[in-house]
Amino acid sequence: MSGRHLLVLPYPAYGHMMPALPVVAALVERGHRVTCFTTGEFEERVRATGASPRMYEPPPSSAPPPENVDADEAARSALRLLDASTAVLPSIEEGCDGVPDAVVYDTTLWLTGRLLAARWHRPSVQLSPTFVSNEHFSLAERMQRFSGPVDPGHPALAEFATRLGEAITGSGLREEQQAELFHGYQEFTVAFLPQRFQIAGDTFDGRHAFVGPALTDPTEPTAPAAWQPPEGGAPVLLVSLGTTVNHDAGFFRRCVRAFADLPWHTVLALGGRIDLAELGPLPPNVEAHRWVPLGAVLRHASVFLCQSGMGSIMAALAAGVPMVAVPHHPEQYVNAERLGELGLAEVVQREEATPEALRAAVTRVAADDGIRDRIAAMCAEVRAAGGAHRAAEVIEDRLRSVIEEAV
Incomplete structure (x- = not known):
């Protein structure tokens, strides 16, 4: 399969961009036209993959989290992320060069990717640089063991629910699809870790592809002289x-x-x-x-x-x-x-x-x-997990299956 137009929406922070960029490059190598949104910090890296870079407006924050992330901060950060995810929608719709054949999005921009895919009636694939959640394991719930439980009555959560409802109004989603929009358990997901490292890994089905890190093979360095240990052989x-x-x-x-x-x-x-x-x-x-x-x-x-x-x-x-x-x-x-x-x-x-x-x-x-x-x-x-090239294969398989279903 080649010649499709793929929209890729990575989150513009190092921990999210670095696994996504090799996948973008692999998709371009396979003959696809890739439009990839980013910020100025990563524009040249995106261009180097062969994709067409476009700018998120306004740019989502890549600022580091505060020194201590407690339950209050967890609630407020979820609301900030929701606002950022909806704020970039107009810039993506205006800059993506037409309706793409598929939407590939970072899990942090879950709302952005799922809303656009629903609006355009296009298949979507979620990219996850961290643990994936399903009906048996929730990363958000596990994190609360360390941040403390979020008060269900926290005003930020109430505002989150209100703004999420506003965001999905007119999205074309049926009522039963709206809950799935939030959880994303049915989303086809590419996770950048091996399945054995995933918590509750044996509970994930074929909707989840664990491709491992999208890294250059460490046995074949691209810059062997970039760093060398001093002489003497010290560990x-x-x-x-x-x-x-x-x-x-x-x-x-x-x-x-x-x-x-x-x-x-x-x-x-x-x-x-x-x-x-x-x-x-x-x-x-x-x-x-x-x-x-x-x-x-x-x-x-x-x-x-x-x-x-x-x-x-x-x-x-x-x-x-x-x-x-x-x-x-x-x-x-x-x-x-x-x-x-x-x-x-x-x-x-x-x-x-x-x-x-x-x-x-x-x-x-x-x-x-x-x-x-x-x-x-x-x-x-x-x-053995396959890395970036396996991720590209999985994305193509997802697109191919949807096309075949439509025929």
């Missing part, structure tokens, strides 16, 4: 808090103290919100950068100390690297809990992340053959 520790919680210079200073006299080489990936000078003088076995080529460093790493964002986890699993997880926000706590359940990492609670605790955890994980064996098994599943 490498990579430390990164990802792209949403990388503002805590104190955490990285604790890491410097933890690993300064360890016979390891430590690489700190600080992100864009910490000045290197905030760390003070670094010992010779510690290097710090705003950004590092994650895959290039992971190819040489013995342990990855991370915040347990799903993108970081999948990159580590693809490279076969054990982890020490220090979660910061509710979704990361869910991820870290799953890592612990599967024996793929040791979890250190944020408030307990002293230099001594971090050092001890890294040392234990590095010496644990059981963790390494389980990581190797999951790595094999990640590589």
Whole structure:
């Protein structure tokens, strides 16, 4: 199948764009015309895939969540996201170059994607860079174990219900379809994780395709000289808090103290919100950068100390690297809990992340053959899941089945 017009609506944040872009590129390679909405931050990355970039107006926020995400913040953030999802609708309808053959959308923009697909009577595919929910498992409910339960009477939830009702008015959805619009259990979904990592994975049916991370094969680096370990053969520790919680210079200073006299080489990936000078003088076995080529460093790493964002986890699993997880926000706590359940990492609670605790955890994980064996098994599943090209096949299969049903 080729020559179809596909509308792709990724959420414009690193953890969502990075898995989606290889899928966009794979769809273009298969001969499809792809219109992909984004923001200025990612415009050139979209263009490099061969897709036609278009701008969300107004651009959805990619600002990181607050330091502490409690139940009140969870309720308010849901309302903010609903408003953002409806605000971009006119810009998409005006800029998508006609009615597409299918709508492919990020799960964060669930309302945007499902409303447009219903309005245009087109098939849709949901992209999920994190755990998928169904009748047996709810990510939102699991997150409340860490943020606290949201008060059903919270004014933001009442406003959410009102605005959701306004949004679906005139959408063409039957009454029984409107509840499904919210839950999305019947949506055809591509999840960027292996099925064995998915919580309650055996309860998901053929509507869900678990393709693993859409990453370049770590055994075939595109930039082999991007980062190389120093001579001497010391084990490498990579430390990164990802792209949403990388503002805590104190955490990285604790890491410097933890690993300064360890016979390891430590690489700190600080992100864009910490000045290197905030760390003070670094010992010779510690290097710090705003950004590092994650895959290039992971190819040489013995342990990855991370915040347990799903993108970081999948990159580590693809490279076969054990982890020490220090979660910061509710979704990361869910991820870290799953890592612990599967024996793929040791979890250190944020408030307990002293230099001594971090050092001890890294040392234990590095010496644990059981963790390494389980990581190797999951790595094999990640590589067998198919990644971006499998995702493109699944999207084509979805479109093909709808066309055949209509004939």
